[in-house]
Amino acid sequence: MAKGYSLATDLRLLINNPNYSDITIVCEDGSFYACKAILAARCEVFNGFIYNGMKETYENQIRFPEIKSIAMKIILNYIYTGFCTAEELKNDTIIDIYHAADYFQLKNLSDYIIRVIGFFLKPSAESNVPELLSRALVKLSPSEENSLLQILAEYVSSMPLNTIEYNQLSFPALKFLLSYVRGKGKSLPATEYEVFRFVIIHVAHQISKDAVEMLENYLPTMDKIDQIQDSNIIVQNTEFHLFRPQLTEILTPLLEFIDIRRIDGKILTDVLEPLDIITPEKIVDAYRFYARNHLSLPSSFTTETPVSFKQNNLSPVTANQNNFFPTSETLTPDNLRSPIVNSPPLISKLNFIWDESACGSDLVIEKTGSTVRALSSCKSTENVKGKILIYDKGIYEWNLIVDKGCKKMYIGICAGKSFDVESFAGYQRNGWVFASSGLYWNDSKFKRGEATYAEGDKITVHLNMNEKTLAFSINDKRYPEISTWRKLPSKIYPVVSLSYPGQIRIQPH
The missing domain is CATH 3.30.710.10 (Potassium Channel Kv1.1; Chain A)
Known part of the structure; x- marks a missing residue:
């Protein structure tokens, strides 16, 4: 030319x-x-x-x-x-x-x-994204304001952990990912135990192949969680004691991004505590969290017969329903071992049930509290509150399964004793609900959302009590936080609104 x-x-x-x-x-x-x-x-x-x-x-x-x-x-x-x-x-x-x-x-x-x-970053190439994030952090400073790092971390945070190879995600990339997820009030698509297992094995890769093999064998995957090994296998292992200080040193900064309170109590006491790599303060905090939030103790402690347990292999301590959690006089971080013989289940497993005392007159609660059903006399929407008061810092998630649909259904949260279970939650100042039609309602005002739900769908509520924000997922596809619902109250209950023939089941996420 x-x-x-x-x-x-x-x-x-x-x-x-x-x-x-x-x-x-x-x-x-x-x-x-x-x-x-x-x-x-x-x-x-x-x-x-x-x-x-x-x-x-x-x-x-x-x-x-x-x-x-x-x-x-x-x-x-x-x-x-x-x-x-x-x-x-x-x-x-x-x-x-x-x-x-x-x-x-x-x-x-x-x-x-x-x-x-x-x-x-299409799904067909998704497995390469952890490598891109790792390479990006070699070149770029780890700022969460960097647009490229944000978009890569967003994609990696949506990937199942079992699809990420340890050599794909560098240690700086792992730390950035955890920080990004926590900072955005998100959660990885895994249980908190699975996140912990992934992180600690990743840390072990920084130490030796033997450390990796030992921890992979000791820490069961979720599909084998009922096959928990005897903790003496690792506690009495001389080689584990040699690399444990290095393991603890590398792992400790990452634990701030993992909420061990969300790990099942049995896993915490039978699997993680024997490793002696989590600080006593964090263990105490987890048990206090259980103590504050459980409505009742597990069924294994319903008898008046005292139960014995040991602290650091010292003399047995007697506990019953009234003093199951040791007092400050008998328990300090220095001498803490597991105060639980038969540890309680996750708070979500115990507490995410409906409250019969905060239920519309034309609604009935069934199946040990997990299901609410509208009677044929329920012509307009009525509400039921969850039997759990959420008031602590952290990220809380639960699922609502629509077993039977109705003309209008609403899922969300409410606050305050003045909340009226007989009136539409979306008209109330202290009700924030997501309608099956796709509208977000609060205080008689609504905003159009991106999706709708119907019979057979699973809706997940993502409540971030650190940032006081709320988001929803439909069948595991997460949608953005509702921008107009900022600065939510400090004390919150789950809530649903439905009419005949609606039926909704609540369960932990």
Whole structure:
């Protein structure tokens, strides 16, 4: 093509052309000829290097040892022509190119890469995303404000943990992922125990193959959780004691992102406590959480016959229903071992039931409290509250299964003693509900949502008491937090509203 028809085409001829260059750019693995005037006019960073009065001003060479030549080629093409195509951004180079665009403060190019990178994050390529996050954190500082790190962490946080290989996710990437999830008030698609198991085995990979093998054999997967091994297998293992200090040192900073209160009590006492890698303070906090929130003790403690247990293999301590949790006089972090012989189940398993004393007159509660059903006399929606008061910091989640649909159903939360179980929750100031029609209701005001639900669907409530926000999932597809429901009250109950022939079942997530 003759010159003069396309400015971009003509300028592209100047790239890496010694005839039109007065400076050499040296990269990590190559070099390019360039023009100072074009670089300075189009990029503030280059302008600072070339005309800063320092050695780069007088030398005809400038070095960028952390920038790869494949990335610099894209940068120069963009600076000279103003163009970058998706075809130039490959899966194996896009992190390096974004790093270069970010380094040279070319915001439009960085934003374009963020839009294009979505093509590389389709489900068919999803298994590669942990590697991309790991590579990105080699190049970029771990800031949760970085757009690329955000989008990669968002994708990884939605992946089942058992699909992520330990060598795909670097240790810095794991730490960033946990921090990102906690900061966003999200949760990984796994139980808290599964998260703990994944993290501690990942930590073991930083130590030795023997540490990995030992912990993989000792910590059961969820499908084998009923096959808990004798803790003496690991407690009396000399090799475990040798690497436990290093394991504890690496693991401790990550434990702030794991809420051990959400781990089943039996797993906590029979599996995790014997490892002696969780601080006594965290163990005490978990048991206090159980003590504050359980409506009743597990069935194994309903008898008046005292039960014995031991603390740190010292003399037996007697406990019954009234003093099951030791008092501050008998229990301190220093001497704490498990105060539970037959540990209680998760709070969610015990407490997510409906409250018969806070139930509409035309609703009945069945199946040991987990199911609410509307009678034929229930012509308009009535409410039922969950028999649990949520008031502690943390992230709480529960499922609602629509066993039988009705014309209008509402799922959400309520607060305060003034909440009226006979009146529509969405009209009340202290009721926040998600309608089966897709509307979000509160205080007689509504906002259109993104999805609807019906008979047979599972709706998950995601309540973040740290940020006081609420979100919902339908059949495990999560939708954004409701932006107008900010600063929720500090004391909250689950609630549903339904009419005949509706039937809704509550269960832990």
